[in-house]
Amino acid sequence: MKKLMNAADDMVDEALAGMAAAHPDLIRVIEPNVIVRADAPRQGKVGIISGGGSGHEPMHGGFVGTGMLDAACAGAVFTSPVPDQMLAATKAVDGGAGVLHIVKNYTGDIMNFELAAELAQAEGIEVTSVILADDVAVKDSLYTAGRRGVGGTVLAEKIVGAAAEEGQDLAAVTALCQRVQDNVRSMGMALTSCTVPAAGKPTFEIGDDEMEIGVGIHGEPGRERRKLASADEITEALLTPILDDMPFSSGDKVLAFVNGMGGTPLIELYVIYNKVAQMCADRGVTIERNLVGSYITSLEMAGCSITLLKLDDEMTRLWDAPVHTAALRRGA
């Protein structure tokens, strides 16, 4: 294992301290490992918080700031944060208008957020939760824990954050977040594994001529292991299930998000985006907005994911609204 680190156990703490030192105008870090917007709490504004295991940077801490998240809870690498963190975050951002928890669909995350919500409600703070579950690689059935929350989470945090910033109430931002969830689909793939610092060795073995299609963001197994293929074939393998699942059809307006998994350069992501644009055009699907870059990662794993969100006018307007965070800045 080669990493820029001091000690594996100190990595999350030191990274958070580094973020606080780099962005004092945007954020502060409070105990226990919660990144909070510098000007929180904002009276009368709905608080938007998220969180999860570390190792997916810039998600979620890099999205704390104006027009996106009010706080993010950082767990150990790939491990859900504990309820104390979500409770501290909820209290730190509550401006009297309630707090929305944006939760990715993993068993641990769900239960820890649920406990935190009960504790916050016991202290008189109104809390709602929306679960993001957009990974079409996992069968959505009664016989699994359901789809994983992946790339759609980034889009939800931006759009819902903008709605809260312009003063929408808790019921409205909760409904909007659910609408984003209902209209977003993603799928990812890996060229290489990743190494959890505390584990010290790669999470899975993969040959130089192989790839994992349908991978999660923690190195969980995907749909299938295949021989390495061209970028165009990989794009088809990811985008076709997404287009068919929703389904996206002629006349739909979408936001297309091509995401790097941490170890893939932007030049490769644009090669993927080029094919995404062609395939959408072939189906008569209009890409109204896009995002290309590494925003929800799996440590140093090489690979990508594709996310499509079916836009309505309000979502498009909120996507365009000003945002100022460490990882995403536009119009502010």
Place this chain on the structure above:
Amino acid sequence: MSTFDSPAFRRFVETFADRLHERRDELTQLDSAIGDADHGINMDRGFSAVRGKLDELAAADLGGFSKGVGMTLISTVGGASGPLYGTFFLRLATSFGDRASATPDELGEALRAGLDGVRQRGKAELDDKTMVDAMSPGVDAYEAASADGMGAALAAAATAAAAGRDRITPLVARKGRASYLGERAANHQDPGATSTTILFESLRDAVAES
């Protein structure tokens, strides 16, 4: 012994903590086959934290002691195990209330409340291949045998929990991270059902020691 008091609860918690520590690698190994390879690490971290505050926690009544254990687990374990085992001990606490000791029937009621809490928190049912598959038969067996005394009932519970753990090994998981694996999770022993069996064995042995 016909009652369950604070010293017995302390022996139970200490025994469970010792055995989780001893079997940490075994639990993690089971979890790496069908989960995310952290069950032993997380449980050991949580119960080491409990052990560190045992004198403080044990000073409370039975309910307060159990609540302290539950809150400590929720704050330190993380993942799914923290909320699940934390909820188990919190429900025990509510059921014990401010009693100094519990009769065999009262311990049975507390265990039943703990099981109900785990089921609600995890939304798991029998045959989903989770800790519920060990805990549910354990509590059923306790209740069926409680007329024979606490020691006999706990021995029956531990045997039933172990049988539940083994019964689900061939199954496909329907909850938790193992559910992503589909058929690939079949024929692997479940780590959560294994730690729950250790819980019942620790309870049996802690009470038998007195």
